[in-house]
Amino acid sequence: MPRFAAIGLDHRHIYDLTAGLRAAGSVCVGHDPETSDPHVLAGFRKRFPDVPPIGREQLLDDPSIDFIVLAAVPRERADIAIQAMRRGKDVMVDKPGAITSDQLSAVEAAVRETGRIWSVALGRLTSPAVQAALAVARSGELGRLVSLTSLAPHRLNRALRPAWFFDRAAYGGIITDIGVHSIDQFLAFAGVDDATIAAATIGCFGTQPAGFEDFAEVTLRGGGMTGTMRLDWFTPDGLPDWGDGRLFLVGTEGTLELRKNLDIEGRAGGDHLFVANRERTRYQDCSGLSVEYYRDFVADVRDRAGRTMENGRVFAACRLTLRCQVSAERFVAD
Amino acid sequence: MPRFAAIGLDHRHIYDLTAGLRAAGSVCVGHDPETSDPHVLAGFRKRFPDVPPIGREQLLDDPSIDFIVLAAVPRERADIAIQAMRRGKDVMVDKPGAITSDQLSAVEAAVRETGRIWSVALGRLTSPAVQAALAVARSGELGRLVSLTSLAPHRLNRALRPAWFFDRAAYGGIITDIGVHSIDQFLAFAGVDDATIAAATIGCFGTQPAGFEDFAEVTLRGGGMTGTMRLDWFTPDGLPDWGDGRLFLVGTEGTLELRKNLDIEGRAGGDHLFVANRERTRYQDCSGLSVEYYRDFVADVRDRAGRTMENGRVFAACRLTLRCQVSAERFVAD
Structure with missing residues (x-):
C-alpha cells in the first residue's frame, strides 16, 4: 500500500484530501504539526487520531513515504511541492498549487527533472x-x-x-x-x-x-x-x-x-x-x-500511467488561471 | 372605457398584448388585417372573433380610438407608432419598439411633440x-x-x-x-x-x-x-x-x-x-x-400620469440596447 504524509495543515481542505486518499487504499503515516491555524491542526487530529505528528524534514527524508498531500498557505505550496519532488515524493496539492507564474514554471521544471507527479485536487x-x-x-x-x-x-x-x-x-x-x-x-x-x-x-x-x-x-x-x-x-x-x-x-x-x-x-x-x-x-x-480521482492518483503513484496529470492539462489550467x-x-x- | 385598435399583426405577441389590454378594461374596436404572416392573423381572429377587420388608415383616422397596440415587423414599428401619435393616439408596442437609433430618436421626438404615450411591453x-x-x-x-x-x-x-x-x-x-x-x-x-x-x-x-x-x-x-x-x-x-x-x-x-x-x-x-x-x-x-402593466397603461391613457413611461426609462433601455x-x-x- 502506498504510504503518504500530510504536510501544510493550514487549510481545512487537508481533511477531505486525506480522507479520500485513505479510502482509496493508501496509508497516512504522519502529519507535520506546523500550522498557521491551530484549529486546522486540532481538526486533523480529531479526524485522524491514528496519524502521528512527525517533523516535516523527517517526513520528507523518509524513503518509505511515497507521496505527500499538501494544503499549506498557498504562497508556500509550490516550494514545498518542489522540495518533496526533489526528495523522491509525488505530490497531491490543494488548489491553488501555485500563485505566480514563476512558481508554476518552477513546479513544471521540477516535474520534468524528477519524473514525480504533481496533481492539484481540482473541483x-x-x-x-x-x-x-x-x-x-x-x-x-x-x-x-x-x-x-x-x-x-x-x-x-x-x-x-x-x-x-x-x-x-x-x-x-x-x-x-x-x-x-x-x-x-x-x-x-x-x-x-x-x-x-x-x-x-x-x-x-x-x-x-x-x-x-x-x-x-x-x-x-x-x-x-x-x-x-x-x-x-x-x-x-x-x-x-x-x-x-x-x-x-x-x-x-x-x-x-x-x-x-x-x-x-x-x-x-x-x-x-x-x-x-x-x-x-x-x-x-x-x-x-x-x-475516481483519489483512486486514480494512488494508481498513478504505483504505475506512473499519468491518469491525473492528463498530459499537462493541470498545468494548462493553472497557467491560464494566473x-x-x-x-x-x-x-x-x- | 378606452378604445383601441390592433395594428401590425405580424408577431404572435399581439395576442397577449390584446388580451392583457382587454382584461385591463379597454375595448379592442378593430384590427388591421394586413400581415406578413397569415397564421398570426388567423390566430388573432380565432382568439378575438368579435374584433372586426378595419383598414389601417381608417383606424388611425378614427378619433374615437384612444390608442393602438402594435406588433408589426420590427423595422416598421417606429414609423407606424409615429404616424399613430401624430394622429392623436397613444401606443403600446411589442419589443423591439425601434431597431435603429435614428428610429428611436424619431419616436422620442414624436413623443415630445405630441405628448402621446409610447410604451414598450418589456418582460x-x-x-x-x-x-x-x-x-x-x-x-x-x-x-x-x-x-x-x-x-x-x-x-x-x-x-x-x-x-x-x-x-x-x-x-x-x-x-x-x-x-x-x-x-x-x-x-x-x-x-x-x-x-x-x-x-x-x-x-x-x-x-x-x-x-x-x-x-x-x-x-x-x-x-x-x-x-x-x-x-x-x-x-x-x-x-x-x-x-x-x-x-x-x-x-x-x-x-x-x-x-x-x-x-x-x-x-x-x-x-x-x-x-x-x-x-x-x-x-x-x-x-x-x-x-399591473396593462392596468397602468390604460390608466395612463386616461390620466396622463406617466406610470408606464417611468420618466424616460424605456427610452434609456432601448438606447442602451441599440x-x-x-x-x-x-x-x-x-
Whole structure:
C-alpha cells in the first residue's frame, strides 16, 4: 500500500484530501504539526487520531513515504511541492498549487527533472456531478457545445479564516484561489488545453479589509464555445451549504444544469443534474456516483500511467488561471 | 372605457398584448388585417372573433380610438407608432419598439411633440416574478446588490417563423430583439437609467441562414453593480416551455433566483422565486401575483400620469440596447 504524509495543515481542505486518499487504499503515516491555524491542526487530529505528528524534514527524508498531500498557505505550496519532488515524493496539492507564474514554471521544471507527479485536487476531479455532466456532453446528447455558464459563490466564514486568507500576497487573488476550478472545468468541456480571455474582471464590493477581492467574472473562448464564470464570496449565512454552485451548458441540441452543492428549497443533498434534450427533460441524482480521482492518483503513484496529470492539462489550467488573475480589469464599487 | 385598435399583426405577441389590454378594461374596436404572416392573423381572429377587420388608415383616422397596440415587423414599428401619435393616439408596442437609433430618436421626438404615450411591453413589466424580485431587492433583504446574472434562452421554432425573423435588417439583431428585456431588467435592478458596456458579444454558432445571430452575452455596470446577460436561440425541443429563463441576484446580505418559465423537473408552472438571506432560505410562488402593466397603461391613457413611461426609462433601455447591438464583438464558431 502506498504510504503518504500530510504536510501544510493550514487549510481545512487537508481533511477531505486525506480522507479520500485513505479510502482509496493508501496509508497516512504522519502529519507535520506546523500550522498557521491551530484549529486546522486540532481538526486533523480529531479526524485522524491514528496519524502521528512527525517533523516535516523527517517526513520528507523518509524513503518509505511515497507521496505527500499538501494544503499549506498557498504562497508556500509550490516550494514545498518542489522540495518533496526533489526528495523522491509525488505530490497531491490543494488548489491553488501555485500563485505566480514563476512558481508554476518552477513546479513544471521540477516535474520534468524528477519524473514525480504533481496533481492539484481540482473541483472537476472530485465532483461526481461534473464528471456526469462531462459524460453527457461527450455522449453528444447536447449536440455541439455553444456556451458554459458557471456560478461559483463561496461563503466567507470570516470567523474561521486565518490572517493569510485576506492577504493577496499569501493566497494569490480570487481567480487564482477559487477561479482555477471553473477555468479548469471550462477547458475540460471545451476539450482544449488553452483558451482566449475575452473578459476578466475582479471586483471589490466592500468586504473588509479594503481591497479584498470578493467578486470576479471571467469569459473564455476555446474549442468553438464560450464560457462565463462568476466567482464570489457572498454566500449568505442562511444558505445551508457553502455555496449554491451551478453549471449551465447550452448545446445545439440540448441544455444541462448542475446544482452542485444543493437544490435550494428542493431535493435533499447535492449533485443534481438536469438535462433537456431534443425529446424530453430528465433528472439525474449524481450523489451516488463514485469519485475516481483519489483512486486514480494512488494508481498513478504505483504505475506512473499519468491518469491525473492528463498530459499537462493541470498545468494548462493553472497557467491560464494566473493569466486571468494578472490581466483582470479591476472594478471597485463606490 | 378606452378604445383601441390592433395594428401590425405580424408577431404572435399581439395576442397577449390584446388580451392583457382587454382584461385591463379597454375595448379592442378593430384590427388591421394586413400581415406578413397569415397564421398570426388567423390566430388573432380565432382568439378575438368579435374584433372586426378595419383598414389601417381608417383606424388611425378614427378619433374615437384612444390608442393602438402594435406588433408589426420590427423595422416598421417606429414609423407606424409615429404616424399613430401624430394622429392623436397613444401606443403600446411589442419589443423591439425601434431597431435603429435614428428610429428611436424619431419616436422620442414624436413623443415630445405630441405628448402621446409610447410604451414598450418589456418582460420586466409583464412578469410577476420579476416584479416580486424587484420588491425583494428594494426591501433591502439582499443588502446592497453586487451582481445580476440573467439567462434568457429562446426556442427557435423555425417552422413558425416568417422570413423577416431571419433577416437582421428587418428584426434588428439578437440584442435589439430579445436583449432589450434583459438590459431593461438590469437597469431596473441597478436603479439607473444608463450603464457602461463592459463587454458585448454576438455569436453565430451555425443556425441557418449563415450569419444568423443565435447567441449573445452582454456585461453592464451601473449603480455600483455588475450584470451579465446571456441570450440565445437554443432552447431544445424537449423543454416544455419556450425557454428556461433565469435571474440570479447576488447581494451583500442575500441571494435570489428566479425560474421564470418553468422549474425543470420540479414544481408545476412558472414564476418561481428562491431567496437565501442572512437567516434562512425561502420559496415564493409568484404565479398568482397580478400584472399591473396593462392596468397602468390604460390608466395612463386616461390620466396622463406617466406610470408606464417611468420618466424616460424605456427610452434609456432601448438606447442602451441599440448601443450594445452595434458595438458588440462578433464571435463566429468554426
